[in-house]
Amino acid sequence: MTLSWSSSGLDVHLGWQPETGRTGLAAAIRAAIRDGRWQAGAAVPSTRALAQDLGVARGTVTRVYADLAAEGYLRTAQGAPTRVATAGALPQSPPRPAAREVAPRWDLRPGRPDLSAFPGQAWLASTRKVLQRVPATNLGYASELGAPELRDTLAVYLARSRGVVADPARIVVCNGYSHALTLLTRVLHGKGVDEVAFENPSLRMYRDLVAANGPRVVGAEVDDDGIDMSALDSPAVVVTAAHQYPMGVTLAPHRRAALTRWAGDSGAIVLEDDYDGEFRFDNQQVGALQALAPERVVYAGTVSKTLAPALRLGWLVLPRSLVEPMRAAIVDSGSRPPVLNQLTLAELIDSGGYDRHVRRSRTEYRSRRDRLLAALPGVVTPRGISAGLHLTLMLPDGGPTETEVLAACRRRAIGLEGLRSYWQDEGRPGGVIVGYGAAAKHAFAGATQAFIEALWEVTP
Structure with missing residues (x-):
């Protein structure tokens, strides 16, 4: 509806539907005020003129007008025309809600389990058992360290x-x-x-999180034996010893011994991020580095890969010297996992349901990895051991490039990640990180086929 008021100095198109x-x-x-079509300080039409x-x-x-004056958009004075508030007095525009993350049609994003395989019935049964037998006192304020x-x-x-x-x-x-790493960084x-x-x-993401809490972050090179200690000279180091992320190698025995001896x-302090230690497919699982030096190695685990990230359940096994400082840090943070979720996880593990789910998942993920490897063209080179939820593929110098592969995947609505963003410096090799755990079981074949088509599209 087009409206014009020459007497007020305003000539606007007011988008109003009766x-x-x-x-x-x-x-x-x-909207007219925020957009500047009703200028700050200008007299607005009289109520009679606008109504007519x-x-x-x-x-x-x-x-x-009364509502807008109360909100701060207009200002009124006895015997004077109503005016638009001055620019400095206008209320701030409300923030736009953040756009929800939309999952790609073909989900090959790394670090994600198959959420459709979440053991809902087992979790529900464990929750019921907990609610039937837990004393009411256990539902009060929990210990800072977690449910006993x-x-x-x-x-x-x-x-x-x-x-x-x-x-x-x-x-x-x-x-x-992330919460565990934040608190530990503050303590250290x-x-x-x-x-x-x-x-x-x-x-x-984790490097940025550490840097945001005080310490500077430096890099330590990784080769086929894991982290190279030749230039390691920091008072703390974060390692993914069982299955390096994203290159997929295991910290070799001589490096494990050398790292703990150096510490x-x-x-x-060594922080061992054992993010997917349950998922080793080709051999007997490698034990935790922490066992070699319990007073120098902090062990970190989580259910984000075995069950679901949304449960927000992780844990640290600490050297004795860090227990009380961590307790204080948790109190300061004011953040703790819900007690009911903690008790349910304990029941799920004690009942054997957690182990059964991990065994089923291990079998499924191994099958997916094998099928993906069998379908890959020779233009890419897989890296890493047979384990986990992702496969890193290196690209040849002659192409296709990482940028070309990612663009081809976007055209097909395939979600995965490029390797270059993981390096701490420029000029490093390109590649892609394919997560074979994220897709639902029925969708994995289609996701694999779409990815192979994308590779062929950009292969010279």
Whole structure:
């Protein structure tokens, strides 16, 4: 609806539809003010003039003006015309809601389990058992370190499945790995740790998280034997020893011994991120590095790969010297995982349901990895051991490039990641990281076929 008021100095197109009523009129005037079509400080049409032009009751316009004045868009004064508020007095525009992440049609994003395989019935049964027998007092404010039942269960589980030296008194339960890493970084920084080394390549998100909490971040090269210690000189280092992310290699025995010996001699702290240690396919699982030096190695685990990231359940097994500082850091953060989820996970592990789910998942993911490898063209070179939820593919110098492969995948609505963003410096080899765990079982064949087609499209 086009309206013009020469007497007020405003000549605007007010996008108002009569059927929207008073609410719609108020929204249209707000928009005109925010857009600058009703200039700051300008006199607005009188209620009589605007009502006549719009064909509405004068009382309607009066109420709209009163509402907008109360909100700060208009200012009124006795015996003076109503005006648009000055620029500095206008209310801030409300933030637009963040766009929801839309999953790609073909989901090959790394680091994600098949959420459709979540053991819902087993989780529900464990929840019911917990609710039937848990004392009401257990639903109060939990221990800062986590529910004692879960810490007791984790101590047994981690000892038998990963070889971790895990006294329940040294276990702290966190809201996933990011929360654990944040708190540990703050504790270490408070103890004078001003530098943390990360494997190069590694996940940028975690490097940024550490840097945001004080220490500077440096890189340590990774080769076929894992992290190269020749230039390692930081008071703390983060490693993915069982299955390096994203290159997929395992820290060799001589490097494991050297790393823990170095930590003992230098007093450094090693954070072992055992993000997918349950999923080793080709051999007996490699035990945790932590067992070699429990007082120098912090062990980190999570259910984000075995069950679901949304549960926000992770844990650290700490050296004794860090238990009380971590307790204080948790209190300061004010963030703890829900007690009911902790108790349910403990019941799921104790009942054997967790192990059964991990075994089923291990079989499925191994099959997917084998099928993906069998379908790949010779133009790419797979890296890493047979384990985990992802496969890193190196690209040849003569093409296709990482940029070309990612663009071809986007055209087919395939979600995966490029390798270059994982390096801490420029000029490194390109590649793609394919997550074979994320797709639902029925969709994996289609996702694989779409990816192979994308590769062939850009292959010279």
